[in-house]
Amino acid sequence: MSMLSERQKEELQKSILEYLHANNFTDAFNTLKAETGLEYTPDPKGKYVGLLEKKWTSVIRLQKKIMDLENRNAALQEEISLSPAKRASLQTDWVPRAPAAYVLTGHRNQVTKVAFHPTFNLLASASEDATVKIWDWETGEFERTLKGHTRSVTDVSFDSRGNLLATCSSDLFIKIWDVQNEWKNTKTFSGHDHSISSVRFMPGDQQIVSASRDRTIRIFDVASTHLVRTIIGHSDWVRWVEPSDDGRMLASCSNDQTARIIDPQNGETKTELRGHEHTVEVVAFAPLAAYAAIRELAGIPNTERSKRPGAYLATGSRDKTIKLWDTQSGQMLRNLAGHDNWVRALVFHPTGKFLLSASDDYTIRVWELATGRCVKTVQAHGHFVTCLAWGRQAPSQSGDAAKTNGVGDGHQEVEKFVNVVASGSVDQTIKVWLP
CATH class of the missing domain: 2.130.10.10 (YVTN repeat-like/Quinoprotein amine dehydrogenase)
Structure with a gap:
């Protein structure tokens, strides 16, 4: 968390509060609110609705992209290693x-x-x-x-x-x-x-x-x-x-x-x-x-x-x-x-x-x-x-x-x-x- 700016921290905490509220985790919502000391009133039309899910899925998409690139890289490495000279030795x-x-x-x-x-x-x-x-x-x-x-x-x-x-x-x-x-x-x-x-x-x-x-x-x-x-x-x-x-x-x-x-x-x-x-x-x-x-x-x-x-x-x-x-x-x-x-x-x-x-x-x-x-x-x-x-x-x-x-x-x-x-x-x- 230390790598986040104050603004990002607040945004993340409010997204989590919105998520807890939307899913009826009332105790967790109240505890987090008390511990962070944030003033937050849930708003069905507010900017924090669904924000946590959005961020989460984009991370997964990025991870998939990285894995695809890593696989492609490995395949290319293998192709390079199988140059005619290498191929003959194998x-x-x-x-x-x-x-x-x-x-x-x-x-x-x-x-x-x-x-x-x-x-x-x-x-x-x-x-x-x-x-x-x-x-x-x-x-x-x-x-x-x-x-x-x-x-x-x-x-x-x-x-x-x-x-x-x-x-x-x-x-x-x-x-x-x-x-x-x-x-x-x-x-x-x-x-x-x-x-x-x-x-x-x-x-x-x-x-x-x-x-x-x-x-x-x-x-x-x-x-x-x-x-x-x-x-x-x-x-x-x-x-x-x-x-x-x-x-x-x-x-x-x-x-x-x-x-x-x-x-x-x-x-x-x-x-x-x-x-x-x-x-x-x-x-x-x-x-x-x-x-x-x-x-x-x-x-x-x-x-x-x-x-x-x-x-x-x-x-x-x-x-x-x-x-x-x-x-x-x-x-x-x-x-x-x-x-x-x-x-x-x-x-x-x-x-x-x-x-x-x-x-x-x-x-x-x-x-x-x-x-x-x-x-x-x-x-x-x-x-x-x-x-x-x-x-x-x-x-x-x-x-x-x-x-x-x-x-x-x-x-x-x-x-x-x-x-x-x-x-x-x-x-x-x-x-x-x-x-």
Whole structure:
């Protein structure tokens, strides 16, 4: 009160007296009048009627204005702090969020797979329209169409340097396209007796491995196109095959509701992973960077410090679940439930903190590996999401070095990955997700 002038004091006291009188607080009115020694006669038309309320509401309005300004200021501060330089430093934990940066249109049927070039800003997409399309993911521009297959193209995969692109199709052929030489189709492999679902380069790029509806997995020599080995183990359509980083294991999955860990040298099944209640659509080996989080999730003691590639595997199934496995014991470590439809694609976050999944429920989900919680759901497409890929992980010259150094914490690798994700859908579009 000491900050008020005598006139303001008197005005305030009379406003309070008027308020007390108007609200029939007679005792309070008389007490205040006696204590202040003010001569005041209430007057229904006087200047003090409603004055206290007016002043009070104007204070509240000012407070609201101040709060709005403070919020706006905080938002602007955050925007400034997220300048490109700051943004890059905060990006290691980036995960996709709507809306997508680009929606790539051009395919005339559903998109089946997407793959990033390991060094250039290129993305390859395969479709049931029998073509492969090449896009520049930085600009969202279409580059070219690769024609050669006569039926649905089911998978696309670059070699480690990005010199060659392998594709496979329901037309029973695998094709190799020479990226340096105008993307010419330089090799065609035959050998499967039914639709081919999956193709990958083996580490070292000397061989490719494929999986088919003929229930087999086959390994071919890239240079000669000769069949090196036929692996029989699954009792039904083999949906996906994936080599471990060191090439010492293959993971595969099938309509027979199992996933398998196979020795590519002799074709023997090392471990059979049983637990899904429907077709297993996809397998993904966990990167070394994810080991710590997976061990925390599964309660595996910290004494386990193995840096062996291929120790853990994620599987996604039509039973709507994702399961994490120990590949050596075949033990299921965790079941991740949350999708409302088939799980079609899985990709580990390069930091090893998250697992991303795509599903026929139109979403991409982000799972925190250390807790097993779904921390984000992105409404991704207007139809089933069929495929998902993370952008290039590291410049090619350090690719092998980073792997053989066994960077367990993933520090070295994490520095070099590029934040970009692509998804494809039955809605015939590819979406590019960028920070």
